[in-house]
Amino acid sequence: MSAKLDKIxxxxxxARAKWEEWEAKTKExxxxxxxxxxxxxxxxxxxxxxxxxxxxxxxKMMQTTLPxxxxxxxxxNSFKMEEESTDEE
Numbered sequence: 001m002s003a004k005l006d007k008i009x010x011x012x013x014x015a016r017a018k019w020e021e022w023e024a025k026t027k028e029x030x031x032x033x034x035x036x037x038x039x040x041x042x043x044x045x046x047x048x049x050x051x052x053x054x055x056x057x058x059x060k061m062m063q064t065t066l067p068x069x070x071x072x073x074x075x076x077n078s079f080k081m082e083e084e085s086t087d088e089e
Contacts, residue, residue, distance in 0.1 A: 045055055
């Protein structure tokens with residue numbers, strides 16, 4: 001084979017190795033992100049001293065009683081209040 005083809009082949013192999021490395025890194029970061037997200041959801045839930053059944057009832061009630069836009073606004077307001085209280089601490 002030619003030197004040019006050998007070089008391209010070597011570059012291709014390097015690129016494949018890097019791709020596999022980044023794919024593994026991406027999967028690891030996605031898992032860590034999800035784990036942290038779940039931990040924060042649990043922390044917020046616990047801060048309201050709700051049992052799992054109470055939380056399920058609350059979510060179900062919100063889902064069936066609030067119109068979509070009101071649900072979104074309510075959640076946004078809730079998150080803003082939590083961020084403000086966290087910032088003050």
